Amino acid sequence: MNKKIKKYFYKYLFLCGLIFVSKYLMAQITTNEVLPIGNRIENNFDQNVYTIAVPTHIYSLKNETSTKGEAWKFGEAIPLKIDLNQSGNWSKQDAQKSKWYMHIKAEKAISINLNFSEFHLSENAKLFIYNKDQKDILGAITQRNNKVDGKFSTRPMMGEDIYLELWVPTNEIENNKLSINQLIYGFRDFRSKANKSFNRSAKCNQNIGCEEGILWSDIKRSVVMITTVNNTRLCTGTLVNNVAQDSTPYLLTASHCNVATNSNFIFNYESPNPKCDFTNDTSNGLLNQSISGAISRARGVSPNPNLEFSDFHLFELSSTPPASYNAYYAGWSAIDTPSVRSTTIHHPSGDIKKISIDEDTTISTGNNTLRANTHWMVTDWELGTTEGGSSGSSLFDENLRIIGQLQGGDAACNNNAQDYYGKFAVSWDSLNANNRQLKNWLDPNNTGTLVMDGMDPNGINIQRDVQLLPLRGIPRFACDTFFTPSFAIRNNGSDTLTSVVIHLFLNQQKLDSVVWNGTLPSKNVTTFQGPTYSTTQGFHRLWAKAVLNNGALDQDSLNNSWQTEFFLTEQTKTLDFRLKTDDFGxxxxWELEMDDSNKVMLYKGGPYNEVKGGETYLRKMCIPDSSCFSFVLYDAFNDGFNGGFGNGNVLITDVLGDTLVFENNFTGSKKTLRFCSTNASTSVNEVSNNDIYLVMYPNPIHAGDQLKFRGNDKILNIQLFDINGRLIKNGNIQSFQLPYDLSPGLYYVRWSDNIKGSKIEKLIVH
Structure with missing residues (x-):
């Protein structure tokens, strides 16, 4: 199999191979009523019990094991033909009410669930489904579960007997249709598999209920877990707002998830008592808030059926989420602008809700589609990662708006790899057909709106609340002593905001107060820029707090502040950076950071293009003078750029051309190289290491001449490299003759003793 098969493909196959269900799962909207008073299982009807003819092969399925890539199965579908007219028993309960009763038996079944090919309930009809001991009752199921396609399904119920009762006003009987076409015969206990999704995700994922999720307390309520009709935990989706703000339950996910219209959409699956130390949770969430079924409205597939274009899929749920679900409709941006701080909220591996954060600017890319720039690339996650089950989750920008949905990627814990999100801006109207774009559904009146904030359909409990979003406009590092912060505030209250003050403190000292005046409706976000400030060199911490102007009381003061750290210096040195990739850039x-207690991140780079033979990238970087640094290389597939798919290298020199870093033997997942800006041609470890001191001469030299050395005779190995990092010759200190056919130019000589370290110097060949 080719090295570059994506990890998300493996994750997706693995996830689809597992079926997860729970005794708490309800794929229907119910009223949670008890059975009507006085009702019991009616033994006088049991002579008419519908007994399933169970195929004999089903009894042996329990002992079969699943191979890799196959689904773990708890049940087998058996065809049925049951309806209100030809099956069961009708009885009149009083002058106004009638009841239809049905008892289905599947001998030795561990559980039973039903699929309806026709399902329509009248205005006042109530359907109850329960097992023999009546410890598990599903109901009342009402007309809220009617769907356009007329289909319906139930969750598994334990036991070999299942009972149905339809209570309906006698004058509405003709307005009801129930046709059961399939029974899922449970031959394994699905509960043994149900809890295996809980705590299944990688340990670097953070619970949404932890401190990092406070900013997202509204938006998280828009995120749902999607399961199949058989309760396979499949993908993640997001409930989205529309310009009309009419609570139409549009849901955005990924096309490649292949979500069926009879899928289940589960709200608020998160830990009630989250652990925030990256260890296993002890409290699983409930799965009792769900909606079954949806209509496919638009799907972002490309004109080429083999490619996925922006990979979006927009559904309209079969019903509006009840007020008890406390659902939120997320905002979005259809403007093709990169995010400077990105967040995703998702269900990795079908686990409870998690949050992942990237603090770098997203990169526009194509992700192997017909068009370039159809996706946003998250270069690596500072917090968390994504996994199977995360597919379809939304990428939110720094203003809490959706800018894309997850198609896939190589990201995993500790691998500094990337993820790809189909752009919301591309999905908006790049394809003309209504069923191939978002615009027709989210802006049905063609108002031209391109940015929409979120909406809380249940009303807002507080009147006045300003929320300060993460500070922006201040780089981690800059080669001057000036900075210009930008601010974003969100109105979390019901009252319109007109004036807010941002109080700034630099290193715990009051710096300034910045006033914003304007009009900010509920749940909307606005941004504005502050003044430019000058300060001293060094490490700084800026703390900001937003307060309502004119002495108005903010009713939630826990979301009003934010801080950021940065490093400024005027005493700098310029470096020349050159990196050559292998075939799989x-x-x-890579990362370049200060090698001190603060570990200030100065620069980051990559990932790069995939080009046969590799590509060379050049850039200049300013760094603090008289300082030491760590340069860290990463490879997402653990084989470096010298692992058999080309010969990569990296060279960092100062303005005089002296070598600070040279590496062409990177064959793992990570390699750290240290150097100081005041000591060219050496690493930090080599500065104090006189044991590898050596003088080489003559320099310059001619091809074919003998290169001589004077100094430490313990040096074991001499290597000659060209400027591209290609090894030209191996030798030793006693005899090192240059090849006669060596072309004139710049070369590098490395010597080492394999214990104390190595040293590199330039060699000029005439």
Missing amino acids: LETS
Whole structure:
């Protein structure tokens, strides 16, 4: 199999191979009523019990094991033909009410669930489904579960007997249709598999209920877990607002998830008592808030059926989420602008709700589609990662708006790899057909709106609340002593905001107060820029707090502040950076940070393009003078850029051309190289290491001449490299003759003793 098969493909196959269900799962909207008073299982009707003819092969299925890539099965579908007219028993309960009763038996079944090919209930009809001991009752199911396609399904119920009762006003009987076409015969206990999704996601994922999720307390309520009709935990979706703000339950997910219209959409699956130390949770969430079924409205597939274009899929849920679900409709941006701080809220591996954060600017890319720039690339996650089950989850920008949905990627814990999100801006109207774009549904009146904030359909409990979003406009590092912060505030209250003050403190000292005046409706976000400030060199911490102007009381003061850290310096040195990738530059990334207690991140780079033979990238970087640094290389597939798919290298020199870093033997997942800006041609470890001191001469030299050395005779190995990092010759200190056919130019000589370290110097060949 090719090295570059994506990890998300493996994750997706693995996820689809598992079926997860729970005794708490309700794929229907119910009223949670008890059975009507006085009702019991009616033994006088049991002579008419509908007994399923169970195929004999089903009894042996329990002992079969699933191979890799096959689904774990708890049940087998058996065809049925049951309806209100030809099956069961009707009885009149009083002058106004009638009841239809049906008892289905599947001998030795561990559980039973039903699929309806026709399902329509009248205005006042109530359907109850329960098992023999009546410890598990599903009901009342009402007309709220009627769907356009007329289909319906139930969750599994334990036991070999299942009972149905339809209570309906006698004058509405003709307005009801129930046809059961399939029974799922449970031959394994699905509960043994149900809890295996809980705590299944990788340990670097953070619970949405932890501190990092406070900013997202509204938006998280828009995120749902999607399961199949057989309760396979499949993908993640997001309930989205529309310009009309009419609570139409549109849901955005990914096309490649292949979500069926009879899928289940589960709200608020998160831990009630989350652990925030990246260890296993002890409290699983409930799965009792769900909606079954949806209509496919638009799907972002490309004109080429083999490619996915922006990979979006927009559904309209079969019913509006009840007020008890406390659902939220997320905002979005159809403007093709990168996010400077990105967040996703998702269900990795079908686990409870998690949050992942990327603090770098997203990169526009194509992700192997017919068009370039159809996706946003998250280069790596600072918090968390994504997994199977995360597919379809929304990418939110720094203003809490959706800008894309997850198609896939290589990201995993600790691998500094990337993820790809189909752009919301591309999905908006790049394809003309109504069923191939978002615009027709989210802006049905063609108002031209391109940015929409979220909406809370249940009303807002507080009147006045300003929320300060993460500070922006201040880089981690800059080669001057000036900075210009930008601010974003969100109105979390019901009252329109007209004036807010941002109080700024630099290193715990009052810096300034910035006033914003304007009009900010409920749940909307606005941004504005502050003044430019000058300060001293060094490490700084800026703390900001937003307060309502004119002495008005903010009713939630816990979301009013934010802080950021940064490093400024005027005493700098300029570096020349050159990196050559192998064939798979997409795997390569790097970081340059201060090698001190603050570990200030100065620069990051990668990933790069995938080009046969590799590509060379050049850039200049300013760094603090008289300082030491760590340069860290990463490879997402753990084989470096010298692992058999080309010969990559990296070279960092100062303005005099002296070598600070040279590496052409990177064959793992991570390699750290240290150097100081005041000591060219050496690493930090080599500065104090006189044991590898050596002088080489003559320099310059001619091809074919003998290169001589004077100094430490313990040096074991001499290597000659060209400017592209290609090894030209191996030798030793006693005899090192240059090849006669060596072309004139710049070369590098490395010597080492395999214990104390190595040293590199330039060699000029005439």
